[in-house]
Amino acid sequence: MPIDYLQKILTARVYDVAIESPLDLAATLSARIGNRALLKREDQQPVFSFKNRGAYNMMAQLGARQLRAGVIAASAGNHAQGVALAAQRLGCAATIVMPVTTPLIKVDAVRARGASVVLHGDSYSDAYEHALALAAGGSLTLVHPYDDPEVIAGQGTIGMEILRQHPGPLAAIFIPVGGGGLISGIAAYVKRVRPEIRIVGVEPADSDAMTRSIAAGRRVKLAHVGLFADGVAVKQVGKETFRLAREFVDEMMTVDTDAICAAIKDVYEDTRSILEPAGALAVAGLKAYALRHGWKDRNLVAIASGANMNFDRLRFVAERAELGEQREAVFAVTIPERPGSFRSFMSRIGHRSITEFIYRFADKGQAHIFVGIEVAGPKDTAEILRDLHRRGVEAYDLSANEMAKLHVRHLVGGHAPEIRDEILYRFEFPERPGALLKFLDSMSGGWNISLFHYRNHGADYGRVLVGMQVPAADKAAFRAFLEGLGYDYVDETGNVAYRMFLGR
Numbered sequence: 001m002p003i004d005y006l007q008k009i010l011t012a013r014v015y016d017v018a019i020e021s022p023l024d025l026a027a028t029l030s031a032r033i034g035n036r037a038l039l040k041r042e043d044q045q046p047v048f049s050f051k052n053r054g055a056y057n058m059m060a061q062l063g064a065r066q067l068r069a070g071v072i073a074a075s076a077g078n079h080a081q082g083v084a085l086a087a088q089r090l091g092c093a094a095t096i097v098m099p100v101t102t103p104l105i106k107v108d109a110v111r112a113r114g115a116s117v118v119l120h121g122d123s124y125s126d127a128y129e130h131a132l133a134l135a136a137g138g139s140l141t142l143v144h145p146y147d148d149p150e151v152i153a154g155q156g157t158i159g160m161e162i163l164r165q166h167p168g169p170l171a172a173i174f175i176p177v178g179g180g181g182l183i184s185g186i187a188a189y190v191k192r193v194r195p196e197i198r199i200v201g202v203e204p205a206d207s208d209a210m211t212r213s214i215a216a217g218r219r220v221k222l223a224h225v226g227l228f229a230d231g232v233a234v235k236q237v238g239k240e241t242f243r244l245a246r247e248f249v250d251e252m253m254t255v256d257t258d259a260i261c262a263a264i265k266d267v268y269e270d271t272r273s274i275l276e277p278a279g280a281l282a283v284a285g286l287k288a289y290a291l292r293h294g295w296k297d298r299n300l301v302a303i304a305s306g307a308n309m310n311f312d313r314l315r316f317v318a319e320r321a322e323l324g325e326q327r328e329a330v331f332a333v334t335i336p337e338r339p340g341s342f343r344s345f346m347s348r349i350g351h352r353s354i355t356e357f358i359y360r361f362a363d364k365g366q367a368h369i370f371v372g373i374e375v376a377g378p379k380d381t382a383e384i385l386r387d388l389h390r391r392g393v394e395a396y397d398l399s400a401n402e403m404a405k406l407h408v409r410h411l412v413g414g415h416a417p418e419i420r421d422e423i424l425y426r427f428e429f430p431e432r433p434g435a436l437l438k439f440l441d442s443m444s445g446g447w448n449i450s451l452f453h454y455r456n457h458g459a460d461y462g463r464v465l466v467g468m469q470v471p472a473a474d475k476a477a478f479r480a481f482l483e484g485l486g487y488d489y490v491d492e493t494g495n496v497a498y499r500m501f502l503g504r
Helices: 005-010 027-033 051-060 064-069 078-090 104-112 124-136 149-165 181-193 209-216 239-248 257-271 278-293 311-324 341-349 378-390 402-406 435-442 472-485 496-501
Strands: 023-025 036-041 071-074 094-098 116-119 172-176 198-204 251-255 299-304 328-336 354-361 366-374 394-397 422-430 448-455 461-469 488-491
Touching (some): 005 149, 078 094, 181 239, 209 239, 251 257, 402 496
Antiparallel strands (some): 328 394
């Protein structure tokens, strides 16, 4: 028998632990994009995300025997806090399995609500498998983070509130997507009541399981997911959430890390609140969608889904926000190595503000410059590049070059003419005490490390750039070594930023 989600959402039990979050106008952002941007402030929930709605609604349906036996869940943060709060309110014991990479602030927040925490594995998938095993071995009830009808209905109450709070015209609602519980719940309600409202799901470009699944007509399992927006870093969406998304979601879209950082800054400027990356995902989507489609004077809603931000991440967000807003562009430029060449280059830039300028002697004939320039937008960036090329200057736009932004800008000037057979790889690995040492131990494959750069970004994963001297005869052995290493990696040997600033 088909599930009547409209009835489930209308009768959902969420308000014992949730507030009816405000629908606030983002005035500064609205003025800039020429539309009325409204933020559904789920970051103001008691656990600083929407997750308490679905967790409580599911657990409130359990019988007395199940509640006495207790519940178990797997989560890296927000769902864990939602389950812990629900258990506290219902007088139920809760066990939460969290990856060992989970920041201590999130572990402590869960324990503070009386839940027991089990640390297991490096990823959510590892934690989830362990939670399943623990549930199978006892009488604990598993509280799934998204693929459960009661959880979906609990999240769907957000859609009910939006339509009640804004009965006038709405062009679209932008919703962050991980496993799909939030978007399927909101879409199931809105499309029954106001089908003319467009439902747009937003995913990070490196964690786009729902986008790929809808395009393929089946659930696609990603081999790897990006971890910056860790709240939506899901390799495979749920069965029920996929079914509902196919039926009710109008469109999926993706945004990159820089756009998410810019959205965090946008919300801060309007509210003085700091969203986590997944929490700002829908705002980034709203901005990009309105620009892409040339929308003006429309009412648009974005779900501000959470604010469990690690403080240490703010330095990375601030660094990338200007690039995401396309107010800064970074270039690699080659100029003659002679007196007056710097002044000549600066005269070509004109009166634009320089945000960063890094120089290193390359050889007697030329110098390579890494330069950041304040711009008015992508058209301005393109015009700077065209003007430099017209003047015969070798220049490259590195604004979308991830390796350049993460590593090279901190290493510029590292040419090593004596180095032979160097290749360059970028790695990501789980960030926890001792992880960097473990990574270094794993890299001892017999090849000399000629370059190494690591930065702690306050995230749940570490980023490393490694140069190694690998003779051509060892390439097959090196590929086998990479596959056995177990880390995500990208070959950057052909990257223009490496060639100009680091390579031979």
